[in-house]
Amino acid sequence: MPTHQQDQELRKVGLKVTLPRVKILELLEEAHRDNRHLTAEDVFRRLRDAGEDIGLATVYRVLTQFQDAGLVIKHNFDADQAVFELESGKHHDHLVCLRCSKVTEFSDPLIEQRQQEIAEQHGFRLTHHSLYMYGICSECARRSPG
Amino acid sequence: MPTHQQDQELRKVGLKVTLPRVKILELLEEAHRDNRHLTAEDVFRRLRDAGEDIGLATVYRVLTQFQDAGLVIKHNFDADQAVFELESGKHHDHLVCLRCSKVTEFSDPLIEQRQQEIAEQHGFRLTHHSLYMYGICSECARRSPG
DNA sequence: CTTGTTGCAAATAATTTGCAGGCAT
DNA sequence: ATGCCTGCAAATTATTTGCAACAAG
Numbered sequence: 001m002p003t004h005q006q007d008q009e010l011r012k013v014g015l016k017v018t019l020p021r022v023k024i025l026e027l028l029e030e031a032h033r034d035n036r037h038l039t040a041e042d043v044f045r046r047l048r049d050a051g052e053d054i055g056l057a058t059v060y061r062v063l064t065q066f067q068d069a070g071l072v073i074k075h076n077f078d079a080d081q082a083v084f085e086l087e088s089g090k091h092h093d094h095l096v097c098l099r100c101s102k103v104t105e106f107s108d109p110l111i112e113q114r115q116q117e118i119a120e121q122h123g124f125r126l127t128h129h130s131l132y133m134y135g136i137c138s139e140c141a142r143r144s145p146g
Numbered sequence: 147m148p149t150h151q152q153d154q155e156l157r158k159v160g161l162k163v164t165l166p167r168v169k170i171l172e173l174l175e176e177a178h179r180d181n182r183h184l185t186a187e188d189v190f191r192r193l194r195d196a197g198e199d200i201g202l203a204t205v206y207r208v209l210t211q212f213q214d215a216g217l218v219i220k221h222n223f224d225a226d227q228a229v230f231e232l233e234s235g236k237h238h239d240h241l242v243c244l245r246c247s248k249v250t251e252f253s254d255p256l257i258e259q260r261q262q263e264i265a266e267q268h269g270f271r272l273t274h275h276s277l278y279m280y281g282i283c284s285e286c287a288r289r290s291p292g
Numbered sequence: 293c294t295t296g297t298t299g300c301a302a303a304t305a306a307t308t309t310g311c312a313g314g315c316a317t
Numbered sequence: 318a319t320g321c322c323t324g325c326a327a328a329t330t331a332t333t334t335g336c337a338a339c340a341a342g
Binding site: 200201 | 332
Binding site: 076077078095097098104106108110111114115118119122123124125126127128129130131132133134135136137138141 | 261269277
């Protein structure tokens with residue numbers, strides 16, 4: 001079989017190239033293009049719908065491995081299910097639409113800098129942070145201005 | 147029995163004054179003074195240690211009722227267990243120590259304003275946000291500068 | 293070959309719910 | 318009295334793990 005882009009990514013982080021891993025990686029890339037973050041269940045269901053016979057446990061295992069390998073980030077949004085997003089390398093924060101779940105990434109130097117200052121003021125050495133902003137996106141607002 | 151401060155808070159939000167509710171409210175107030183946020187299990191254990199015979203299910207139920215009543219806020223930090231904090235009325239964000247779990251509250255107008263601007267730029271009408279900053283607090287850093 | 297991987301089922305962990313008895317108002 | 322509350326056990330939901338069969342390097 002020809003060597004695809006995904007195969008390289010997997011090999012690079014020391015994971016064998018298997019069908020579940022390649023498929024899940026593809027799904028995550030597709031989702032990222034659509035500004036969606038997927039839950040493990042989402043991934044599982046999409047694989048099912050695509051005719052793949054991949055168990056939910058495998059989905060969880062693969063996502064965790066991807067996370068450990070730095071390929072993926074896990075977010076605990078307000079909801080009770082975690083969502084996974086492809087790690088793009090550049091840090092960013094998120095705007096999440098409460099209606100359609102669209103996710104918009106942004107990065108603001110000013111906010112980042114203030115965070116650092118505030119941490120220092122309180123004597124904290126910062127390791128990371130998470131900033132999630134929740135609201136209604138323009139499309140959803142237009143659809144029903146409730 | 148004399149009417150305490152807690153009793154008033156409970157009545158105000160339409161909840162009957164019962165022992166579990168009063169005790170849990172007291173615990174949350176105490177924890178807040180100590181810059182701690184408690185998980186449901188934490189609350190349960192402390193009640194047990196104090197000799198109270200209150201079930202874990204009740205703890206969850208009461209915390210949820212408090213949340214619905216606006217007395218308490220539930221946070222989904224990095225961990226898999228949610229933590230609860232007394233609602234002080236004024237919005238604030240959090241610095242969380244990864245070693246000792248100390249929580250420091252802060253509020254920064256500059257960050258708040260930038261968030262609003264960013265949301266507008268992306269066409270989002272913001273409803274709320276959560277900003278958690280994780281790191282090592284000064285005491286823990288002094289104790290072992292890992 | 294040899295070890296990492298997978299699917300399935302069973303196990304955990306956090307939280308919720310049904311129900312019969314109790315307590316606040 | 319009467320309906321809100323509670324404890325306990327059972328149910329749910331999200332996620333993890335054990336294990337035998339299987340496949341990648």
